[in-house]
Amino acid sequence: MASSAGRPRRASQELLQEAAFELFQLRGYRSTTIEQIARTAGFSRATFFNCFSSKADLFWLETDTLIAALRESLDAQLSGENPLDLRSALLRFATGLGSDRIPWALQNYRLLEASDDLVASGASRALELNWAFVRYLQQGGSIDPIALHAQAAATTAMLVSALLGWIDAGVGRGDFGEHLAHALIH
């Protein structure tokens, strides 16, 4: 078996992330160096780059799995009998979403302002969502491609806007689905 050969793994994304978030809260994202993160977790800088390809990727770890879940949910819709329209499919996914499943990175999204690489990597996540929505709309009725891309982009923007607004609402915020329903016009 190939998985049990060679020197066993000691480092993991989770261990590094744990150390990183502690330091981020202490000194902020920007002034926390990769060297510090790695050493705090008990590893070397080189090992950090065995687990993550950048400091920003570490930041988005949990968010990426949430996005993957959303994409799977959309795929499941499409392969079902009567797929919902995009708006309804998003609302269904959002309704099941408790405050406790929101990634640390999203809860602390204000950190984004502090660093260029965070903005860039955040934007690339938004673009990934956008492509998923484009594909979803393409499966539905055949619209003018310009309008289709515009609608996907609008949906992405409204989703992100709603998410950040919901997070800003603080601990007393209700269900995300309800909040999203207000934002997703048409």
Next chain:
Amino acid sequence: MASSAGRPRRASQELLQEAAFELFQLRGYRSTTIEQIARTAGFSRATFFNCFSSKADLFWLETDTLIAALRESLDAQLSGENPLDLRSALLRFATGLGSDRIPWALQNYRLLEASDDLVASGASRALELNWAFVRYLQQGGSIDPIALHAQAAATTAMLVSALLGWIDAGVGRGDFGEHLAHALIH
């Protein structure tokens, strides 16, 4: 007079930009170093940072003046007698816009994919537009703030989507206003 004292300026943003775009087309954005740009224009790396605070700022120079023009146009609307709604105000601005006034950077927006700092700086331009739209909508009717922010975000996204689609349409593309009218739903 303070403007005529001291050593006269030789370097300018325009000179550096000219050299940069030539190199970008030759070797791409990422593999063109600031040192190369500065030396090609006949200056030192240090002087580059007297004119631009980053490599990305150089890229967006013309685009920033276009955005400023749009913002002025919106401000003029708001201070007039009967301000148009946001959609109409954007369409009016877009209609006067010929292919020749599109910045080099936007025409070559595919370079964005090559580099993180370009994505980040592009995203910050989009956010700037978004804030302008938020302010514009706030002057109009008083809507639910969630819906207002969502609509501003949607408008920003549709505008960018339409712009890139229009650029992709190539030399035969018609007026931008017409293209934008298809994308700006509701």
Next chain:
DNA sequence: CTATATTATTGGACTCAGTCTATTAATTCG
């Protein structure tokens, strides 16, 4: 038990962006 293959960890060198400081060069004004 020993040799070997395999994989993880590490150190170190390198490039480039961006920041900062001190120095030098070119000009105007008194």
Next chain:
DNA sequence: CGAATTAATAGACTGAGTCCAATAATATAG
């Protein structure tokens, strides 16, 4: 001519990200 002012520059520094060579820890084959 000298002083003040401002531009250009060199050079050192930090930190991200890449790359490679060396080493350490395991499994397995002989």
